[in-house]
Amino acid sequence: MTYRYKVALIFLIGFFIDCVNIFMSAVALPSIADDMHVSTSSVAWVANAYILGLTLIIPISTWLAERFGSREILTASMLVFSVAVGLCGMASSFHELVGWRFVQGIGGGLLIPVGQALTFNLFKGDQRAKISTLVMAVALIAPAISPTIGGVIVDTSSWRWVFYCNIPFSLIAAGLSWLWIKEERPVDLARPDIKGLLLVSAALGCVLMGMSLYGGDYPAMAALICLTAGVTFILLYLLHYRRSKNAIVELSLLKSKKLSTSIFIYYAIPGVFTGVNLLNIFYLQNSLKFSAQLTGMFMILYALGAFIAMLICGRVYNRLGARYLFTLGMLLHSAGIATLYLVNSPSDLPVIIIAYCLMGIGGGIGANTAQTTSLLDFEGDATHKGSVIWNINRQMSFSIGAALFLMIYNLLLKHLESTQAYHLTFAIAALIGLFPLLQMSNLNTQKERHAQQNS
Template sequence: MTYRYKVALIFLIGFFIDCINIFMSAVALPSISAALHVSTSDVAWVANAYILGLTLIIPVSTWLAGRFGSREILTASMIVFTASVWMCGLANSFNELVIWRFVQGIGGGLLIPVGQALTFNLFKGEQRAKISTLVMAVALIAPAISPTIGGVIVDSSSWRWVFYSNIPFSLIAALLSWFWINEARPTSLPSPDIKGLLLVSAALGSLLMGMSLYGGDSPALVAAFFVMAGVTFVVLYGLHYRTCKNPIIELSLLKS
């Protein structure tokens, strides 16, 4: 197997793990709700916490890869993912489960942009179209099979095995990343956009909180407050973007 296909395989494994964790855990929510004695609206944070960790880490992941190395970041992301899914399975309280799901999202979120950047840099022209087809296939297949797999696991054992079942795949991805990835670090890196990162994180967190509260039992005014706060942080980031030399999110790419 050539080097570029090794990199692509690592990315596709990690991408598949991320996709199934978004959808497969949803099947276990009723069992988690009953076991940990939480309401059906509150238990949605098992999924929300994962998505929040996933989205918050993505903007800074490429800078981390440049600072510490792609091999190190990809390996660390899968090790963090492995440890957090193990702790999710051991969780004895709902708050503990939500915290570890957030950490799990951070581990998964590190792999997606770094792995995708490495993969698409190695595939040009028609080859890039072919690898894009594989990525789309994973994006379609994972959501399709996740509910069935999750249902079988919950019915045959316990909701905890929905998390434990990820461990072999994440460990394989970690080992392959360490032994197969060979990318040189850039000689110089711009300073990270800390202010932009804080604004983006606040915007995403506020919007997710607002939409989650709106779908639950909370007063509509509380949900509206968080949504407005998220919109405010988006506007503040837009103003910050105009004066920042190295913004954490390049808004000009939206013109493409």
């Protein structure tokens, strides 16, 4: 195996672990809520804490890799992850579980952007479409098998084993990182942007906290204070960014239409799906009395649809370009979400199957195209900085999607019966998922891009 494929394998293992921890733990949330006597909105913190840890460490991950070495950081990240995931399984209280999930997220958040930047710098030009296909293959396999396996674990054993089963994978990633990574450290290291890091971390933390509080059983004023603080920290970072020569998050990269559009798409497709799927898990298990195993098996259909989409994207991306694929992905994905509006009883199983197949095909087209398109404009150090922005966006989209639709559902539940609230939330999600259509005219087609390069 060549060196670049060894690096890619380490990144793909880490990416697999990340996907597993989002989807496998989601199917266990109803059981965790029952076991620890917490509400639906509160138990979402099991997912939010993990994503928050990931998000807060991502901005400094590149500097840490430069300071201490990519091999050392990747190895340490997976060791921290291994310890934290074990302690999640042993948690005796809900707050303890949430705390260790946060630490687990910090461990995982170091591997993904560093591993992605190392990998994408070794696969350039058209080769990035190939490695993006491998990334999306992992993104399909993990959601396909992890909810089903998680459902079996929850139904036959305990939700705690949903966490324990991650340990072998993280230890393998740690060992391979130590043995295979051979990146040299830079001779001259720029001073880290500590002030910028603190402002970004505070902004992300406050926004996530505010949305989660507003979507739960907490005073609206507490949520408003957090959201206001988040906006304030964002504005402060913008002022800081204008004065800094080495800002922790390089906002100038957002001038790339490929990166900015891909970010928007990720909120509209994977982000929306995360919230819809989480809500549907509670709907199916609590309202329709489906088992955790059956609930998890619907993700196999999603992955099958996304696999078909991956094959399509790999063949036609360079011919059609991102604009047409993004549009098709959004339309199919939102059609699948809208189909969930028709689910009223366990006998509507065929409707659920159609919905997840449509969401899978549309989601696979959109996510695969975004993954391929996002960093096409960058090379070298710009790839590292672009990877930081991309991975912050990726994690934030998951958390914001979950918080947003739990919030919408809880607000509707005050005025509607439970099933009606679920259905209306799905309808709203389908519309939100179409918002980026308004931006498609700003994205050059592949044909136009080649014309510009040749001019």
